[in-house]
Amino acid sequence: MSASAITDPARLASRLLDWYDANKRDLPWRAIAGERADPYAVWVSEVMLQQTTVAAVRPYYEAFLARWPTVEALAAASLDEVLQTWRGLGYYARARNLHACARLIAGERGGRWPQAEADLRALPGIGAYTAAAIAAIAFEHGSTPVDGNVLRIIARVFGIETPLPAAKAELTRLARTLTPPRRTGDFAQATMELGATVCRPRRPGCDRCPWADDCVARAKGSAERLPRRSARPPRPTRQGWAFWLEHADAGVLLRQRPARGLLGGMMEVPSTPWRRAPWTAAEAIAIAAPADARWRPLNAVVEHTFTHFHLRLSVLAARLEGPPPPDVAGTWVPLPDLEDQALPSLMMKVVAAARGEA
DNA sequence: AAAGCGTGGTT
DNA sequence: TAACCAAGCTT
Numbered sequence: 001m002s003a004s005a006i007t008d009p010a011r012l013a014s015r016l017l018d019w020y021d022a023n024k025r026d027l028p029w030r031a032i033a034g035e036r037a038d039p040y041a042v043w044v045s046e047v048m049l050q051q052t053t054v055a056a057v058r059p060y061y062e063a064f065l066a067r068w069p070t071v072e073a074l075a076a077a078s079l080d081e082v083l084q085t086w087r088g089l090g091y092y093a094r095a096r097n098l099h100a101c102a103r104l105i106a107g108e109r110g111g112r113w114p115q116a117e118a119d120l121r122a123l124p125g126i127g128a129y130t131a132a133a134i135a136a137i138a139f140e141h142g143s144t145p146v147d148g149n150v151l152r153i154i155a156r157v158f159g160i161e162t163p164l165p166a167a168k169a170e171l172t173r174l175a176r177t178l179t180p181p182r183r184t185g186d187f188a189q190a191t192m193e194l195g196a197t198v199c200r201p202r203r204p205g206c207d208r209c210p211w212a213d214d215c216v217a218r219a220k221g222s223a224e225r226l227p228r229r230s231a232r233p234p235r236p237t238r239q240g241w242a243f244w245l246e247h248a249d250a251g252v253l254l255r256q257r258p259a260r261g262l263l264g265g266m267m268e269v270p271s272t273p274w275r276r277a278p279w280t281a282a283e284a285i286a287i288a289a290p291a292d293a294r295w296r297p298l299n300a301v302v303e304h305t306f307t308h309f310h311l312r313l314s315v316l317a318a319r320l321e322g323p324p325p326p327d328v329a330g331t332w333v334p335l336p337d338l339e340d341q342a343l344p345s346l347m348m349k350v351v352a353a354a355r356g357e358a
Numbered sequence: 359a360a361a362g363c364g365t366g367g368t369t
Numbered sequence: 370t371a372a373c374c375a376a377g378c379t380t
Contacts, residue, residue, distance in 0.1 A: 049376040056366065056375085090364030093378075127378045147376045192376050201374065202369075232373095233361095262363065307363055345365060 012157070012211060013180040013187060019210035020190035023197070027054065028061055030189075037185065039113045039138040040071045043101075046130045046137075047094050054196070060089050074099070075106035083265050083342040092266055092344070096259075097125025115139040137185040144179045145188050146172045149195025154178075155227035156199060159216025163228035171227075199223075237310040241284035242271040242302070244317040244354040245291055250324045250332035252354075253290055254341065262306070267341045269350045270330060274311055281316060291328050293318035300353040304346040311346070315353055 024030075029045035031037035044064060048057040064085055068074040074082070079099050086095035101124045105113060114120050115138075121131035132145035144150075151164060154171045162170065180187055198205045204223050206212050217223040245253040254267045272279060272288040285295055295316040302313040324332060333341060338351055 046376065051363095051375055051377055052365080053367075053375050088365075090366090091377085093363065097378080125378070129377060133376070145376075148374080149376065189376085196376080235372095264363090305365085307365090308361075 009178045010180065012178055012214060015210040016190045016194065017180070017183055017186060020186060020193060024189070024193060025054075025197075028058065028065075037138045039134065041065065042134050042138040043113075043126075043130075044098070046133045047098055047125055048089065050094060050130065051091060052089065056089065060086070071102050072106045072111060074102040079265065080342060084340065087266070087342050088345050088348070090345075092264055093260075094125055096265060100124045101126070113138070115141065117141060117143045133188060136188040140183075140185055142179060142181065142184050143188075144172070144176045144184075145192075146175050147192055147195075149192040149199075150175050152201065152227055153191060153195045153199045153211075156204070156217035156223045157211050157215045159220060159222065160226070161228060163230045165230070167227060235305070235309055236276060237312060238274040238276060239278050239312045240272045240274040240314070241279055241281065241288070242269045242313050242315045242350050243288070243290050243295070244269060244298075244315055244350070245293065245320065245328075246317070247320045247324050247332060251334035251337070252332070253328060253330045254333050254343075255290075255330040263344050263346070265342070266344045266347070267331075268343075268347050269354075271313065274309075274313075279314075281314075285316065289316070290330060291318070291320065291325060293320060298353060298357045300357060302346070302349045302353050304349060313346070313350065315350060317354055317357070 029041050045057070045061055048061055048064075067085060068077060077099070079096065082095050082099045083092060086092060104123065105111060114123070115135065117131045117135040120126050120134050121128065126134070129145050129147050132143035135141035135143040136145060151168065151171050154160070154175050155167065158174050160167055160171060160174075175191070194209070198209050202224060206215070206218050206223060209215065212218055215223065217226050247253075253270060255270050257263050257266050257268050259265050270288070270290045272284045281295070281297055289295060295318045298315040298317055300315065302315065304311045304313070335355075343351065
Protein backbone atom coordinates (compact mmCIF):
# COMPACT_ATOMS: atom_id res chain seq x y z
CA MET A 1 0.00 0.00 0.00
CA SER A 2 1.37 3.38 -0.98
CA ALA A 3 1.21 6.46 1.15
CA SER A 4 -1.23 7.92 -1.33
CA ALA A 5 -4.73 8.78 -0.25
CA ILE A 6 -5.96 6.82 -3.26
CA THR A 7 -6.97 3.62 -1.51
CA ASP A 8 -9.33 2.04 -3.99
CA PRO A 9 -8.88 2.44 -7.76
CA ALA A 10 -12.06 0.48 -8.45
CA ARG A 11 -14.07 2.92 -6.38
CA LEU A 12 -12.69 5.87 -8.31
CA ALA A 13 -13.49 4.21 -11.62
CA SER A 14 -16.99 3.35 -10.46
CA ARG A 15 -17.69 6.87 -9.23
CA LEU A 16 -16.40 8.37 -12.45
CA LEU A 17 -18.56 6.09 -14.61
CA ASP A 18 -21.64 6.92 -12.54
CA TRP A 19 -20.88 10.61 -12.92
CA TYR A 20 -20.39 10.15 -16.66
CA ASP A 21 -23.71 8.36 -17.08
CA ALA A 22 -25.46 11.26 -15.39
CA ASN A 23 -23.57 14.11 -17.02
CA LYS A 24 -22.21 13.16 -20.40
CA ARG A 25 -22.60 15.66 -23.19
CA ASP A 26 -24.36 14.85 -26.43
CA LEU A 27 -21.51 14.90 -28.94
CA PRO A 28 -22.08 13.97 -32.59
CA TRP A 29 -19.31 11.35 -32.71
CA ARG A 30 -20.60 9.39 -29.74
CA ALA A 31 -22.33 6.09 -30.40
CA ILE A 32 -26.03 5.82 -29.68
CA ALA A 33 -26.49 4.10 -26.32
CA GLY A 34 -26.32 0.33 -26.76
CA GLU A 35 -24.89 0.57 -30.26
CA ARG A 36 -21.32 -0.06 -31.24
CA ALA A 37 -19.16 2.92 -32.10
CA ASP A 38 -18.15 3.31 -35.74
CA PRO A 39 -14.33 3.12 -35.87
CA TYR A 40 -14.28 5.54 -38.79
CA ALA A 41 -16.27 8.14 -36.87
CA VAL A 42 -14.17 7.65 -33.75
CA TRP A 43 -10.98 8.02 -35.76
CA VAL A 44 -12.06 11.19 -37.58
CA SER A 45 -13.27 12.80 -34.36
CA GLU A 46 -10.16 11.89 -32.39
CA VAL A 47 -7.84 13.30 -35.03
CA MET A 48 -9.87 16.50 -35.26
CA LEU A 49 -9.82 16.81 -31.48
CA GLN A 50 -6.03 16.70 -31.27
CA GLN A 51 -5.08 20.01 -29.61
CA THR A 52 -8.47 21.37 -30.65
CA THR A 53 -11.56 22.20 -28.61
CA VAL A 54 -14.88 20.39 -28.92
CA ALA A 55 -16.57 23.66 -29.91
CA ALA A 56 -14.15 24.19 -32.79
CA VAL A 57 -14.38 20.60 -34.01
CA ARG A 58 -18.14 20.13 -34.00
CA PRO A 59 -19.04 21.93 -37.27
CA TYR A 60 -16.02 20.51 -39.09
CA TYR A 61 -16.89 17.02 -37.97
CA GLU A 62 -20.50 17.36 -39.13
CA ALA A 63 -19.44 18.63 -42.55
CA PHE A 64 -16.71 16.03 -42.89
CA LEU A 65 -18.93 13.04 -42.16
CA ALA A 66 -21.72 14.38 -44.31
CA ARG A 67 -19.32 14.60 -47.23
CA TRP A 68 -17.38 11.38 -46.56
CA PRO A 69 -19.47 8.97 -44.45
CA THR A 70 -17.07 6.04 -44.82
CA VAL A 71 -13.37 5.42 -45.02
CA GLU A 72 -13.85 4.27 -48.62
CA ALA A 73 -15.49 7.57 -49.52
CA LEU A 74 -12.66 9.49 -47.92
CA ALA A 75 -10.07 7.38 -49.71
CA ALA A 76 -11.71 8.24 -53.03
CA ALA A 77 -11.43 11.97 -52.37
CA SER A 78 -8.45 14.05 -53.49
CA LEU A 79 -6.07 15.52 -50.95
CA ASP A 80 -7.00 19.00 -52.14
CA GLU A 81 -10.65 18.36 -51.33
CA VAL A 82 -9.74 17.17 -47.85
CA LEU A 83 -7.49 20.18 -47.22
CA GLN A 84 -10.24 22.49 -48.40
CA THR A 85 -12.68 20.96 -45.93
CA TRP A 86 -10.04 21.19 -43.19
CA ARG A 87 -9.22 24.84 -43.82
CA GLY A 88 -9.42 26.94 -40.67
CA LEU A 89 -9.09 23.96 -38.34
CA GLY A 90 -5.30 24.10 -38.20
CA TYR A 91 -2.50 21.55 -37.93
CA TYR A 92 -2.94 20.59 -41.56
CA ALA A 93 -0.61 17.60 -41.28
CA ARG A 94 -3.59 15.98 -39.60
CA ALA A 95 -5.59 16.25 -42.82
CA ARG A 96 -2.72 14.97 -44.93
CA ASN A 97 -2.20 12.01 -42.60
CA LEU A 98 -5.93 11.36 -42.40
CA HIS A 99 -6.13 11.12 -46.16
CA ALA A 100 -3.06 8.86 -46.36
CA CYS A 101 -4.45 6.65 -43.62
CA ALA A 102 -7.85 6.37 -45.33
CA ARG A 103 -6.19 5.20 -48.53
CA LEU A 104 -4.14 2.69 -46.57
CA ILE A 105 -7.17 1.28 -44.74
CA ALA A 106 -9.51 1.27 -47.74
CA GLY A 107 -6.82 -0.02 -50.07
CA GLU A 108 -4.23 -2.37 -48.62
CA ARG A 109 -6.37 -3.41 -45.69
CA GLY A 110 -9.63 -3.85 -47.60
CA GLY A 111 -11.51 -1.49 -45.30
CA ARG A 112 -10.66 -3.40 -42.13
CA TRP A 113 -9.39 -1.46 -39.13
CA PRO A 114 -6.70 -2.87 -36.87
CA GLN A 115 -8.09 -3.11 -33.33
CA ALA A 116 -4.99 -3.50 -31.19
CA GLU A 117 -3.47 -0.34 -29.78
CA ALA A 118 0.02 -1.17 -31.12
CA ASP A 119 -1.30 -1.75 -34.65
CA LEU A 120 -3.33 1.47 -34.64
CA ARG A 121 -0.26 3.31 -33.39
CA ALA A 122 1.58 2.38 -36.58
CA LEU A 123 -0.89 4.25 -38.82
CA PRO A 124 -0.07 7.76 -40.10
CA GLY A 125 -1.26 10.51 -37.78
CA ILE A 126 -2.11 8.09 -34.97
CA GLY A 127 0.14 8.49 -31.95
CA ALA A 128 0.02 7.10 -28.44
CA TYR A 129 -3.07 9.01 -27.38
CA THR A 130 -5.17 8.42 -30.50
CA ALA A 131 -4.28 4.73 -30.73
CA ALA A 132 -5.37 4.19 -27.13
CA ALA A 133 -8.53 6.23 -27.65
CA ILE A 134 -9.65 4.32 -30.74
CA ALA A 135 -8.82 0.95 -29.18
CA ALA A 136 -10.85 1.80 -26.09
CA ILE A 137 -13.77 3.71 -27.60
CA ALA A 138 -14.31 1.77 -30.83
CA PHE A 139 -13.16 -1.69 -29.71
CA GLU A 140 -13.48 -1.76 -25.90
CA HIS A 141 -9.85 -2.71 -25.48
CA GLY A 142 -8.30 -2.07 -22.07
CA SER A 143 -6.19 0.84 -23.25
CA THR A 144 -5.86 4.15 -21.45
CA PRO A 145 -5.73 7.29 -23.59
CA VAL A 146 -3.85 10.06 -21.84
CA ASP A 147 -4.49 13.55 -23.15
CA GLY A 148 -4.13 16.94 -21.51
CA ASN A 149 -7.31 16.43 -19.52
CA VAL A 150 -6.15 13.11 -18.14
CA LEU A 151 -2.73 14.50 -17.22
CA ARG A 152 -4.52 17.21 -15.25
CA ILE A 153 -7.05 15.07 -13.38
CA ILE A 154 -4.42 12.47 -12.51
CA ALA A 155 -1.87 15.06 -11.37
CA ARG A 156 -4.53 16.53 -9.10
CA VAL A 157 -6.14 13.43 -7.69
CA PHE A 158 -2.72 11.96 -6.85
CA GLY A 159 -1.19 15.33 -5.97
CA ILE A 160 1.78 14.96 -8.32
CA GLU A 161 4.06 18.00 -8.15
CA THR A 162 6.54 16.99 -10.85
CA PRO A 163 6.24 19.47 -13.73
CA LEU A 164 5.19 18.45 -17.25
CA PRO A 165 6.41 17.19 -19.58
CA ALA A 166 8.74 15.26 -17.25
CA ALA A 167 5.76 13.92 -15.27
CA LYS A 168 3.99 12.41 -18.27
CA ALA A 169 5.31 8.85 -17.89
CA GLU A 170 4.37 8.68 -14.23
CA LEU A 171 0.94 10.20 -14.80
CA THR A 172 0.30 7.71 -17.60
CA ARG A 173 1.22 4.84 -15.32
CA LEU A 174 -1.11 6.14 -12.59
CA ALA A 175 -3.95 6.59 -15.10
CA ARG A 176 -3.58 2.96 -16.11
CA THR A 177 -3.98 1.84 -12.51
CA LEU A 178 -7.45 3.37 -12.51
CA THR A 179 -8.69 1.90 -15.80
CA PRO A 180 -11.43 -0.65 -15.08
CA PRO A 181 -11.72 -4.04 -16.82
CA ARG A 182 -15.07 -3.18 -18.39
CA ARG A 183 -16.57 -0.10 -20.07
CA THR A 184 -13.11 1.05 -21.06
CA GLY A 185 -14.47 3.26 -23.83
CA ASP A 186 -16.82 5.06 -21.48
CA PHE A 187 -14.10 5.33 -18.88
CA ALA A 188 -11.72 6.89 -21.39
CA GLN A 189 -14.30 9.44 -22.44
CA ALA A 190 -15.29 10.05 -18.84
CA THR A 191 -11.75 10.96 -17.80
CA MET A 192 -11.54 13.52 -20.59
CA GLU A 193 -15.05 14.81 -19.93
CA LEU A 194 -14.21 15.30 -16.26
CA GLY A 195 -11.12 17.29 -17.16
CA ALA A 196 -12.93 19.35 -19.77
CA THR A 197 -16.02 20.27 -17.75
CA VAL A 198 -15.20 19.96 -14.01
CA CYS A 199 -11.49 19.60 -13.35
CA ARG A 200 -10.69 22.56 -15.60
CA PRO A 201 -7.27 24.25 -15.78
CA ARG A 202 -8.59 27.20 -13.80
CA ARG A 203 -11.44 27.40 -11.30
CA PRO A 204 -11.91 23.64 -10.98
CA GLY A 205 -15.45 22.70 -9.97
CA CYS A 206 -14.42 20.53 -7.03
CA ASP A 207 -17.91 20.79 -5.49
CA ARG A 208 -19.26 18.84 -8.48
CA CYS A 209 -16.40 16.35 -8.74
CA PRO A 210 -17.00 12.62 -8.22
CA TRP A 211 -13.41 12.29 -6.98
CA ALA A 212 -13.47 15.17 -4.51
CA ASP A 213 -13.37 12.89 -1.46
CA ASP A 214 -10.18 11.21 -2.67
CA CYS A 215 -8.40 14.13 -4.30
CA VAL A 216 -5.00 14.90 -2.80
CA ALA A 217 -4.75 18.31 -4.48
CA ARG A 218 -8.18 19.32 -3.22
CA ALA A 219 -7.22 18.35 0.32
CA LYS A 220 -4.08 20.46 0.04
CA GLY A 221 -5.80 23.33 -1.75
CA SER A 222 -3.34 22.96 -4.63
CA ALA A 223 -5.68 21.81 -7.40
CA GLU A 224 -5.67 25.01 -9.42
CA ARG A 225 -1.88 25.11 -9.73
CA LEU A 226 -1.54 21.48 -10.88
CA PRO A 227 -0.22 20.11 -13.09
CA ARG A 228 2.92 22.19 -12.97
CA ARG A 229 4.58 22.96 -16.30
CA SER A 230 8.09 23.84 -17.26
CA ALA A 231 8.45 27.36 -18.66
CA ARG A 232 8.00 27.71 -22.40
CA PRO A 233 10.37 29.61 -24.64
CA PRO A 234 9.11 33.03 -25.80
CA ARG A 235 7.53 33.41 -29.22
CA PRO A 236 9.49 35.58 -31.64
CA THR A 237 7.88 37.90 -34.20
CA ARG A 238 8.51 37.40 -37.91
CA GLN A 239 7.63 39.76 -40.72
CA GLY A 240 6.95 39.67 -44.42
CA TRP A 241 5.09 41.21 -47.35
CA ALA A 242 2.25 39.52 -49.22
CA PHE A 243 1.51 40.32 -52.87
CA TRP A 244 -2.16 40.78 -53.76
CA LEU A 245 -2.20 40.68 -57.55
CA GLU A 246 -5.52 41.14 -59.32
CA HIS A 247 -6.29 40.76 -62.97
CA ALA A 248 -9.52 42.23 -64.33
CA ASP A 249 -10.59 38.99 -66.05
CA ALA A 250 -8.64 36.20 -64.37
CA GLY A 251 -9.07 37.10 -60.70
CA VAL A 252 -6.38 37.03 -58.02
CA LEU A 253 -3.09 35.15 -58.04
CA LEU A 254 -2.71 32.31 -55.54
CA ARG A 255 -0.11 29.61 -55.08
CA GLN A 256 -0.01 26.23 -53.42
CA ARG A 257 2.47 25.89 -50.58
CA PRO A 258 4.97 23.02 -50.49
CA ALA A 259 3.40 19.69 -49.56
CA ARG A 260 4.99 19.54 -46.12
CA GLY A 261 5.87 21.95 -43.35
CA LEU A 262 3.96 25.01 -42.20
CA LEU A 263 0.52 25.17 -43.87
CA GLY A 264 1.75 22.36 -46.12
CA GLY A 265 -0.35 21.81 -49.23
CA MET A 266 -2.57 24.82 -48.52
CA MET A 267 -3.13 27.75 -50.86
CA GLU A 268 -1.55 31.13 -50.20
CA VAL A 269 -1.27 34.67 -51.37
CA PRO A 270 2.35 34.86 -52.63
CA SER A 271 4.71 36.50 -50.15
CA THR A 272 8.30 37.10 -49.18
CA PRO A 273 9.91 34.73 -46.72
CA TRP A 274 8.92 35.42 -43.10
CA ARG A 275 11.95 36.48 -41.10
CA ARG A 276 12.93 38.31 -37.94
CA ALA A 277 14.46 41.33 -39.71
CA PRO A 278 12.00 43.85 -41.16
CA TRP A 279 11.72 44.37 -44.92
CA THR A 280 11.47 47.54 -46.92
CA ALA A 281 8.80 47.39 -49.61
CA ALA A 282 11.47 47.88 -52.27
CA GLU A 283 13.48 44.93 -51.00
CA ALA A 284 10.36 42.76 -50.83
CA ILE A 285 9.42 43.61 -54.42
CA ALA A 286 12.94 42.99 -55.70
CA ILE A 287 13.17 39.58 -54.07
CA ALA A 288 9.69 38.12 -54.18
CA ALA A 289 7.16 40.01 -56.31
CA PRO A 290 5.32 37.48 -58.53
CA ALA A 291 5.09 39.95 -61.42
CA ASP A 292 6.35 43.28 -62.64
CA ALA A 293 3.60 45.69 -61.67
CA ARG A 294 2.83 48.96 -59.91
CA TRP A 295 2.82 47.71 -56.34
CA ARG A 296 1.28 49.92 -53.70
CA PRO A 297 1.25 49.20 -49.97
CA LEU A 298 -2.08 48.73 -48.18
CA ASN A 299 -2.66 50.42 -44.85
CA ALA A 300 -3.83 47.28 -43.12
CA VAL A 301 -1.25 44.94 -41.59
CA VAL A 302 -2.25 41.33 -41.03
CA GLU A 303 -1.29 39.89 -37.65
CA HIS A 304 -1.42 36.19 -36.94
CA THR A 305 -0.04 33.96 -34.23
CA PHE A 306 1.23 30.47 -34.94
CA THR A 307 2.32 27.95 -32.36
CA HIS A 308 5.90 29.11 -32.28
CA PHE A 309 5.97 32.65 -33.70
CA HIS A 310 3.94 35.80 -34.28
CA LEU A 311 3.64 37.02 -37.84
CA ARG A 312 3.16 40.59 -39.09
CA LEU A 313 2.32 40.47 -42.76
CA SER A 314 2.10 43.73 -44.71
CA VAL A 315 0.38 43.71 -48.10
CA LEU A 316 1.38 45.11 -51.48
CA ALA A 317 -1.39 45.27 -54.09
CA ALA A 318 -1.32 45.68 -57.84
CA ARG A 319 -3.65 45.25 -60.80
CA LEU A 320 -2.73 43.89 -64.21
CA GLU A 321 -4.46 44.90 -67.43
CA GLY A 322 -4.61 43.10 -70.74
CA PRO A 323 -4.10 39.36 -71.17
CA PRO A 324 -2.73 37.52 -68.10
CA PRO A 325 1.06 37.32 -68.47
CA PRO A 326 2.15 33.74 -69.16
CA ASP A 327 5.27 33.96 -66.99
CA VAL A 328 3.43 34.35 -63.67
CA ALA A 329 3.70 31.25 -61.50
CA GLY A 330 0.53 30.28 -59.65
CA THR A 331 -3.20 29.99 -60.15
CA TRP A 332 -5.59 32.77 -61.09
CA VAL A 333 -8.72 32.47 -58.99
CA PRO A 334 -11.87 34.53 -59.66
CA LEU A 335 -12.79 36.50 -56.55
CA PRO A 336 -16.12 34.71 -56.03
CA ASP A 337 -14.26 31.38 -55.98
CA LEU A 338 -11.95 32.31 -53.09
CA GLU A 339 -14.32 30.68 -50.63
CA ASP A 340 -13.78 27.31 -52.29
CA GLN A 341 -10.00 27.42 -51.94
CA ALA A 342 -7.93 25.70 -49.26
CA LEU A 343 -6.93 29.02 -47.75
CA PRO A 344 -5.84 28.84 -44.10
CA SER A 345 -7.01 31.45 -41.61
CA LEU A 346 -3.90 33.57 -42.03
CA MET A 347 -4.55 33.86 -45.76
CA MET A 348 -8.22 34.58 -45.21
CA LYS A 349 -7.07 37.58 -43.16
CA VAL A 350 -4.94 38.71 -46.10
CA VAL A 351 -7.92 38.31 -48.41
CA ALA A 352 -10.11 40.34 -46.07
CA ALA A 353 -7.50 43.10 -45.77
CA ALA A 354 -6.97 43.32 -49.52
CA ARG A 355 -10.63 43.24 -50.48
CA GLY A 356 -11.42 45.76 -47.76
CA GLU A 357 -9.06 48.31 -49.27
CA ALA A 358 -9.45 47.49 -52.94
C1' DA B 359 14.34 14.77 -27.51
C1' DA B 360 13.32 19.19 -28.48
C1' DA B 361 11.27 21.75 -31.87
C1' DG B 362 7.90 22.39 -35.56
C1' DC B 363 3.20 22.46 -36.39
C1' DG B 364 -2.81 26.39 -36.39
C1' DT B 365 -6.38 28.40 -34.54
C1' DG B 366 -9.68 30.53 -31.56
C1' DG B 367 -11.57 31.01 -26.95
C1' DT B 368 -10.69 32.37 -22.11
C1' DT B 369 -8.69 34.91 -18.51
C1' DT C 370 -4.02 42.05 -23.24
C1' DA C 371 -0.70 39.02 -23.51
C1' DA C 372 -0.55 34.52 -22.00
C1' DC C 373 -2.49 30.38 -21.61
C1' DC C 374 -4.63 26.43 -23.30
C1' DA C 375 -7.03 22.59 -26.18
C1' DA C 376 -9.53 14.77 -26.84
C1' DG C 377 -1.05 15.47 -29.89
C1' DC C 378 1.94 13.80 -33.84
C1' DT C 379 6.23 13.81 -36.33
C1' DT C 380 11.05 14.06 -37.01
